[in-house]
Amino acid sequence: MNLAAYVGRRALLMPVMLLGITLLTFLISHAVPADPVAANLGEQSAANPEIVAAFRHQWGLDRPLPQQYLIYVWRLAHGDMGMSISTHQAVAADLGQDLPATIELAFAAMLISLAVGVPLGILAGVRRDTAIDQISRGSSLIGVSMPVFWLGLVALLVFYAWLGWAPSAGQLSPRLSRPPAVTNFVVIDALLAGEGDVARDALSHLVLPALVLSAYSIGVITRMMRGSMLDVLGEDYVRTARAKGLPGLRVTLRHAARNALLPVITIVGLSFGGLLSGAVITETVFAWPGLGSYAFRSATSLDFPAIMGVGIVVASVYVFANLLVDVAYAVADPRIRMG
Amino acid sequence: MLPRPLVRSPLAVGALVVVAAWFVVAAAAPLIAPSPPLAQDIANRLAPPGPAHWLGTDPLGRDVLSRVLYGARISIPVGIAAVALAVLLGTLIGSVAGYAGGAADEGIMRFTDLMLAFPTVILAMIISAALGAGIRNAVIAIMVAWWPSYARFARGLVLAARGREYVEAARAVGASTFRVFSRHILVNIVSPILILGTLDVGHAILTFASLSFLGLGPPPQIPEWGSMIASGRDYLVQWWISTFPGLAILTLVLALNVVGDGLRDALDPRLRRL
Numbered sequence A: 001m002n003l004a005a006y007v008g009r010r011a012l013l014m015p016v017m018l019l020g021i022t023l024l025t026f027l028i029s030h031a032v033p034a035d036p037v038a039a040n041l042g043e044q045s046a047a048n049p050e051i052v053a054a055f056r057h058q059w060g061l062d063r064p065l066p067q068q069y070l071i072y073v074w075r076l077a078h079g080d081m082g083m084s085i086s087t088h089q090a091v092a093a094d095l096g097q098d099l100p101a102t103i104e105l106a107f108a109a110m111l112i113s114l115a116v117g118v119p120l121g122i123l124a125g126v127r128r129d130t131a132i133d134q135i136s137r138g139s140s141l142i143g144v145s146m147p148v149f150w151l152g153l154v155a156l157l158v159f160y161a162w163l164g165w166a167p168s169a170g171q172l173s174p175r176l177s178r179p180p181a182v183t184n185f186v187v188i189d190a191l192l193a194g195e196g197d198v199a200r201d202a203l204s205h206l207v208l209p210a211l212v213l214s215a216y217s218i219g220v221i222t223r224m225m226r227g228s229m230l231d232v233l234g235e236d237y238v239r240t241a242r243a244k245g246l247p248g249l250r251v252t253l254r255h256a257a258r259n260a261l262l263p264v265i266t267i268v269g270l271s272f273g274g275l276l277s278g279a280v281i282t283e284t285v286f287a288w289p290g291l292g293s294y295a296f297r298s299a300t301s302l303d304f305p306a307i308m309g310v311g312i313v314v315a316s317v318y319v320f321a322n323l324l325v326d327v328a329y330a331v332a333d334p335r336i337r338m339g
Numbered sequence B: 001m002l003p004r005p006l007v008r009s010p011l012a013v014g015a016l017v018v019v020a021a022w023f024v025v026a027a028a029a030p031l032i033a034p035s036p037p038l039a040q041d042i043a044n045r046l047a048p049p050g051p052a053h054w055l056g057t058d059p060l061g062r063d064v065l066s067r068v069l070y071g072a073r074i075s076i077p078v079g080i081a082a083v084a085l086a087v088l089l090g091t092l093i094g095s096v097a098g099y100a101g102g103a104a105d106e107g108i109m110r111f112t113d114l115m116l117a118f119p120t121v122i123l124a125m126i127i128s129a130a131l132g133a134g135i136r137n138a139v140i141a142i143m144v145a146w147w148p149s150y151a152r153f154a155r156g157l158v159l160a161a162r163g164r165e166y167v168e169a170a171r172a173v174g175a176s177t178f179r180v181f182s183r184h185i186l187v188n189i190v191s192p193i194l195i196l197g198t199l200d201v202g203h204a205i206l207t208f209a210s211l212s213f214l215g216l217g218p219p220p221q222i223p224e225w226g227s228m229i230a231s232g233r234d235y236l237v238q239w240w241i242s243t244f245p246g247l248a249i250l251t252l253v254l255a256l257n258v259v260g261d262g263l264r265d266a267l268d269p270r271l272r273r274l
Helices: A003-030 A036-041 A049-058 A065-077 A091-126 A131-145 A148-162 A186-192 A196-233 A236-243 A248-285 A291-300 A304-332 A334-338 B004-008 B010-032 B064-100 B102-116 B120-131 B135-162 B165-172 B177-213 B225-231 B240-267
Strands: none
Touching: A003 A065, A003 A304, A003 B102, A003 B120, A091 A131, A091 A186, A091 A196, A091 A248, A091 A291, A091 A304, A131 A196, A131 B240, A148 A196, A148 A248, A148 B177, A148 B225, A148 B240, A186 A196, A196 A248, A236 A248, A248 A291, A248 A304, A248 B120, A291 A304, A291 B120, A304 B120, B010 B064, B010 B240, B064 B102, B064 B135, B064 B177, B064 B225, B064 B240, B102 B135, B120 B135, B120 B177, B135 B177, B165 B177, B177 B225, B177 B240, B225 B240
16 A cells, blocks of 8 residues: 555545544533533523523524534534634634644643653663663653642742742733734744744743643653663664674664654654643643633533534544654554555 | 562562552541641641641641641542443443454444543543532543543453453353353453553542542542642642642652552563563
């Protein structure tokens, strides 16, 4: 099978997955006993049957479930995710505003995890059972055992309140105004507008939450890279390269590490979902105006259109990230395509 | 009783001691806590750690040490219960899928794939928000979010066991489908699944604390680590309010993970290099 056919077949599965995701999101958010009427109208209005009936009719809550679902999918296909019951804005617009902040955070955290985890994993694999290996093992275990919300608070306490190195929570200093929205990625928008100081301020706000968020995936990537390195270092071609008299560093990096990176690609895709989960919690700690804060607000107010929007977007991002990972894997390792 | 390589690693033994200590704390909290977890000492509210209150007091003048100790009584059982329920449900669904095969297998596994596409905390958050905050609902949320990975694991094990000679032999001598499934297949996949579940208890405690931190756990007066940390958010300067419950989570979960790591090494020599 050639690469195009492989990618094509994987891409064809996407719409099916997405449809399944919409169905599942719809079922979860409707199969629950909670009543959005009480959560959104307040006690006084909820006691008035006329207001309740009008509310139910307005949001289509008085129709049978299958019909509600079909209407939902039909609108979704036209880019309409409905109106948020609590913000009174189009869910698609809300998400378009909040998703970039989350992607910015998750992407920065992923970059940090790779920049730290891959070299650390290589080093731990090469210097197996030495002090550096033990330290990397210990710090990975601590990374995956750390409550991310607590780490965030401690980081704010130490670097903001005590040392004053980091700015306070939030995406920008209050004295600055957001750059004109083009992509909704604050750093990129600021650069596009030529506002260098705003971009620098946004970056400095990004550092602490991204570091906190990366704690978990650094641990995962380091462990994976180390294990994969150990596998590869035992291979014949590495021994051959050494026997040929190639310098040690060259064998480590060119022959071993390049191949050891392959399984790590998969983990990167999988841990992207974990990053999105972590982002939800990190965002609430750092008052980050992203999808996580939005998800939390809409889940606690039982804002079904918003909850479904978040679920669909997040699951789609995850599925899409995994598609990219599979494609990257197939590009890197031709054997995969044959399977 | 314990696998010998586990006992030989000093780190794993140390971690085992920490886990055991937390279990003792959970069982004996009323005996060892200096004061009841809800007792308020209003004159000493927000007191820093000192001789009267070793770990300080919170905004309502409650003793942080006592509340941290009592917190173990919630987190440990919840972590175990959530994993046990998810393992039970996942094993049931996954092994039925693997044993039945065909369209049923295909349908069930595509459904678990879908479930796995949702980041667990977001899924758990939606579920526990919809069911209402509380310990029981948080456990249900973790169960619903986690069963698919156990289902996938159990299915793989059943598929492997199904082809074994002893299963064929049982079938050949006329054992019923149910008997083959329950007496020959299920018993042989139980121990790897139990091990996997044990490894996940720390993670479950962490997830529960996260939900609780988001306000989806027990009501605030209950001494629970995640909500204690949340209650310290507005008191950054009074660092002890959220620092100590966080250290409690970290030490317990870290110790569980170290034990789990050692367990994995000891039981599966192939993985020892990892």
